[in-house]
Amino acid sequence: MKIRPMTRISSALALLALLAGCERAPAPAAPAPQPAASPPTAQPAPRGAPEDAAMFSAQRVSEHRDGDDLLSAGLGLDGLRGMAPPAFAKPEAPTPAELRRRALWANWRGIADLAPGGGYGDVYGSLAAVPGREFQALARLPGAKQPHRVLAQIPDRFDAKKRCLVVTASSGSRGIYGAIAVAGAWGLPKGCAVAYTDKGAGTDYYDLAEKRGVRVDGTLGGADEVLAFKPETAAGSGIAFKHAHSQDNPEADWGRHVKQAAEYGLQALNEALPQQAPFTFANTRVIAVGISNGGGAVLRAAELDGDWLAAVVAGEPNVYVQGARALYDYTTEAALLMPCALPQLGLPAVPDIAARCTALVEAGLIQGADLAAQQKAAYAALHASGWTDEALRAGSISVTFDLWRAVAVTYAAAYGRYAAGEEPCGYRFAAVNADRSARAATPAERAAWWADGSGIPPGAGVGIVDAEAAAPWKGLGCLRALASGSDAAAARVQQGIAQTRAAAPRKGLPVFVIHGLDDGLVPAAFSSAPYVALAKAAGSDVRYWQVRHAQHFDAFLGLPQYGANYLPLLPYVYSALDRVWAKLDGGGELPADAVIETTPRGMGKPLQADNLAMPK
Known part of the structure; x- marks a missing residue:
C-alpha cells in the first residue's frame, strides 16, 4: 500500500470541504426548559459532592435552541460539510454566538470524517440536534499559574432516571470544544450531560505586543480584563498560548483537569436542574472518554484515588509509562x-x-x-x-x-x-509572512484565533x-x-x-483502550501497549482493542486516497462506550481483548459496517 500525502494543508482542507452534503437528521422537539437555579446558599456538601467548587470563576451560561443546538450550533451535517467556515458579520468583531458556531465547525472537521461515503450519520454516529444549555467557566488547580477552561452541556432531555455525566478532555491541544465529536456526539443524544476541559491547552492566544487575549465568551479583551489566558511574562512581541507558555507543564495535571471538569459538570447540573439536586459522585454515573491527548488525560484520571469514576474509554491515547517511550x-x-x-x-x-x-x-x-x-x-x-x-x-x-x-x-x-x-x-511564535518571517497579527486574525485555532501553531494565522x-x-x-x-x-x-508519567488505573475500574495499529503520530507500541501491560500486571480491569488499518486522524479520511486505505477510529470508541454502558446497566461482561481484522473500503467505495468488522 502506498499513500502519497498532499503537499499543502490548504489542499487537504479544500478537498475535505469539496465533499458536499447529505440530509440533516431531524431535530427532536425540545421540551420547555427548566428554570435556572438561584445561587446556592452555603451548606455542608453532600457525600461525593465536588470539592473544588470555589475554584471556578467567570461563569457564563447560554441557551441553545430554535435553530441552534449543543452539538453543531444548528449547522447539522450539511453545515459542517460546508466548504468555508461560518462567516462573521464583522470579521474584526465577531459575536460570541458566531465564534461558538465557527469553533464547533472547526472542531468537528478536525476530528471526524464527515465526508459523504465516510459513514458518519449512517454507519455510525449521529448529528441529530440536541437542544439545551451550556455552562462554562475558568477552573484553576491549586498551585497552578493559569486556569483551564471547563464547559458543561446540559441537554433539555437529560435522563433523570440514569443521571449520567460524561467527562472528557480535548484531543491534541484543542480548545474547549475539542472533544465534541467524541464525548458530545455519544453522550448528549443518550440524555447525558457532558463536561469538557481544555486540560490547560486550548486556543486562548495572547498578542504580546497588543496585550490582548481571549475572554471566556471567545471575544477579545485587554490585559486589564478577565481573560482565559494571560502570560505572567507578557513583554515583547509575538504570540503566547497556554499549552506552551502557562509555565504549569499542564500535561502533568491532565488527570486532575479531568476530575475538576467532572466536578464542574456536577455543579452545573445542580444549577440547571435544582428539582433533581443534589448531583454528586455518589448518585451520578460518571464515564470518562477521550482520544489522543484526551485519551491520555482520561487514563491519568483513572489512576486518581476515590470511587468517582464508573468507567473510562481511551482512544489512541498519548500516555507515557515507566519503561516506554515518551x-x-x-x-x-x-x-x-x-x-x-x-x-x-x-x-x-x-x-x-x-x-x-x-x-x-x-x-x-x-x-x-x-x-x-x-x-x-x-x-x-x-x-x-x-x-x-x-x-x-x-x-x-x-x-x-x-x-x-x-x-x-x-x-x-x-x-x-x-x-x-x-x-x-x-524558536518563537508569531503571525508570519509567506517567507515565515514574523509580522504583526491583523485585527481579523486575532478575532478568529479562538474559533479557528487548533491550540498548537502553525495554523489560524x-x-x-x-x-x-x-x-x-x-x-x-x-x-x-x-x-x-x-x-x-x-x-x-x-x-x-x-512528571507526566502515568500509573495503573484504580483497581475495579473498567478501562477500555482502543488504538489503530497504523497510528503514525502516537504509535500503539509506544503508548497503549505498554500502558495496558502495566495495568494488567497491576491487576486492573483493562480491555484492549487493536484496530488494523486505522491511523491517528479520522479527519483526513475525506481525502480519497486516505479514505480508500484507512478506516476511522471513532466507531470503535463509540462501540466501546456502548459496551461500557451496557456493562454498567447489568448487561453482561465487557468483550475480550481483540486484534480487529478490518477491510479497507477501497477507492470510491462508501464505508460499510462489514469494513469495520466490529467485535460482537
Missing part, C-alpha cells in the same frame, strides 16, 4: 529521521532531503556515503527503535504537515516551563519563527538534544517529561 522522545526522533527515511517506503521525498540526510550523518545519527545509503540507514534506525512500516507510512502525514516540529517546539516549552519569549532552541530557518534541521537537532542530552536545558525538559 511522546517528546519519539517526536524529535521522527522530526529528524523520518524525512530521510520515507523514500524507502516508496513515499515522495521532501525537497531538501539531501541536506537533511547529510546533516544526520554529520551529527553522527546515521552513516552512509551517498543519499541512497543514508536513506537506508535512517529507515533502519527508525525500525530499530520500534517504528513499524505501517506507523512510518502514516507518519508521513506529520512530515507533510510539519507536525513533528510543531509538537516538539510546543512541548519543549511546556515541559521546561519556559515563559513566552524564552522558548528553547531559538500563527506560525513558528525559526532562528535557523535556512537550515531547519539545526533547530530540530537542538530539540532532540533536550530529550537525549545531559546539560541544564535538557535536564529541565526531561524533568517535565518525567
Whole structure:
C-alpha cells in the first residue's frame, strides 16, 4: 500500500470541504426548559459532592435552541460539510454566538470524517440536534499559574432516571470544544450531560505586543480584563498560548483537569436542574472518554484515588509509562529521521532531503556515503527503535504537515516551563509572512484565533519563527538534544517529561483502550501497549482493542486516497462506550481483548459496517 500525502494543508482542507452534503437528521422537539437555579446558599456538601467548587470563576451560561443546538450550533451535517467556515458579520468583531458556531465547525472537521461515503450519520454516529444549555467557566488547580477552561452541556432531555455525566478532555491541544465529536456526539443524544476541559491547552492566544487575549465568551479583551489566558511574562512581541507558555507543564495535571471538569459538570447540573439536586459522585454515573491527548488525560484520571469514576474509554491515547517511550522522545526522533527515511517506503521525498540526510550523518545519527545509503540507514534506525512500516507510512502525514516540529517546539516549552519569549532552541511564535518571517497579527486574525485555532501553531494565522530557518534541521537537532542530552536545558525538559508519567488505573475500574495499529503520530507500541501491560500486571480491569488499518486522524479520511486505505477510529470508541454502558446497566461482561481484522473500503467505495468488522 502506498499513500502519497498532499503537499499543502490548504489542499487537504479544500478537498475535505469539496465533499458536499447529505440530509440533516431531524431535530427532536425540545421540551420547555427548566428554570435556572438561584445561587446556592452555603451548606455542608453532600457525600461525593465536588470539592473544588470555589475554584471556578467567570461563569457564563447560554441557551441553545430554535435553530441552534449543543452539538453543531444548528449547522447539522450539511453545515459542517460546508466548504468555508461560518462567516462573521464583522470579521474584526465577531459575536460570541458566531465564534461558538465557527469553533464547533472547526472542531468537528478536525476530528471526524464527515465526508459523504465516510459513514458518519449512517454507519455510525449521529448529528441529530440536541437542544439545551451550556455552562462554562475558568477552573484553576491549586498551585497552578493559569486556569483551564471547563464547559458543561446540559441537554433539555437529560435522563433523570440514569443521571449520567460524561467527562472528557480535548484531543491534541484543542480548545474547549475539542472533544465534541467524541464525548458530545455519544453522550448528549443518550440524555447525558457532558463536561469538557481544555486540560490547560486550548486556543486562548495572547498578542504580546497588543496585550490582548481571549475572554471566556471567545471575544477579545485587554490585559486589564478577565481573560482565559494571560502570560505572567507578557513583554515583547509575538504570540503566547497556554499549552506552551502557562509555565504549569499542564500535561502533568491532565488527570486532575479531568476530575475538576467532572466536578464542574456536577455543579452545573445542580444549577440547571435544582428539582433533581443534589448531583454528586455518589448518585451520578460518571464515564470518562477521550482520544489522543484526551485519551491520555482520561487514563491519568483513572489512576486518581476515590470511587468517582464508573468507567473510562481511551482512544489512541498519548500516555507515557515507566519503561516506554515518551511522546517528546519519539517526536524529535521522527522530526529528524523520518524525512530521510520515507523514500524507502516508496513515499515522495521532501525537497531538501539531501541536506537533511547529510546533516544526520554529520551529527553522527546515521552513516552512509551517498543519499541512497543514508536513506537506508535512517529507515533502519527508525525500525530499530520500534517504528513499524505501517506507523512510518502514516507518519508521513506529520512530515507533510510539519507536525513533528510543531509538537516538539510546543512541548519543549511546556515541559521546561519556559515563559513566552524564552522558548528553547531559538524558536518563537508569531503571525508570519509567506517567507515565515514574523509580522504583526491583523485585527481579523486575532478575532478568529479562538474559533479557528487548533491550540498548537502553525495554523489560524500563527506560525513558528525559526532562528535557523535556512537550515531547519539545526533547530530540530537542538530539540532532540533536550530529550537525549545531559546539560541544564535538557535536564529541565526531561524533568517535565518525567512528571507526566502515568500509573495503573484504580483497581475495579473498567478501562477500555482502543488504538489503530497504523497510528503514525502516537504509535500503539509506544503508548497503549505498554500502558495496558502495566495495568494488567497491576491487576486492573483493562480491555484492549487493536484496530488494523486505522491511523491517528479520522479527519483526513475525506481525502480519497486516505479514505480508500484507512478506516476511522471513532466507531470503535463509540462501540466501546456502548459496551461500557451496557456493562454498567447489568448487561453482561465487557468483550475480550481483540486484534480487529478490518477491510479497507477501497477507492470510491462508501464505508460499510462489514469494513469495520466490529467485535460482537
